[in-house]
Amino acid sequence: MAKEKDPARKLIAQNKKARHDYHIIDTYECGLVLTGTEVKSLRQGRASLADGFIQIDGHEAWLHNVHVPEYTQGTWTNHAARRKRKLLMHRAEIDKLESKSQETGHTIVPLALYFKGGRAKVEIALARGKxxxxxxxxxxxxxxxxxxxxxxxxxxxxxxx
Structure with missing residues (x-):
């Protein structure tokens, strides 16, 4: 089994199905806009990227269908499990991804969700279906x-x- 690339990277969830279903063309690392209970739930190592995808809407990248279960000790301030989450990327990267994803057969999928330096990050990829x-x-x-x-x-x- 391969070792992790970065020892400071604490893996939460991986999307192995994406690597099976798609040819990975290019990968990007982005931050996520999360609520407090989402971060606490992720720190418990609970998330699923299985049905996730990225959509670019008005020069903003959004992560859809990623399941982050509700925080068990949360109150009425708990988050929705499958809400769309904004990705933090540079404008040039978003524009490049948008133009490439509009080509036939290309899509943007999440590959991994992890903590790096105390911040939640997601690795996304421009991919072409196999x-x-x-x-x-x-x-x-x-x-x-x-x-x-x-x-x-x-x-x-x-x-x-």
């Missing part, structure tokens, strides 16, 4: 790589014995 045969090819390559690693480790074990 065809069914691309998905099968990816699975086949992963399986072949796994079998090759097993064979190599078996040979190493035999050499040591």
């Amino acid at each position: 065809k069914e045969y691309d998905k099968r090819q990816t699975l086949r390559e992963r399986q072949d790589r796994r079998e090759a690693d097993r064979a190599m480790s078996a040979v190493r074990r035999r050499q040591r014995a």
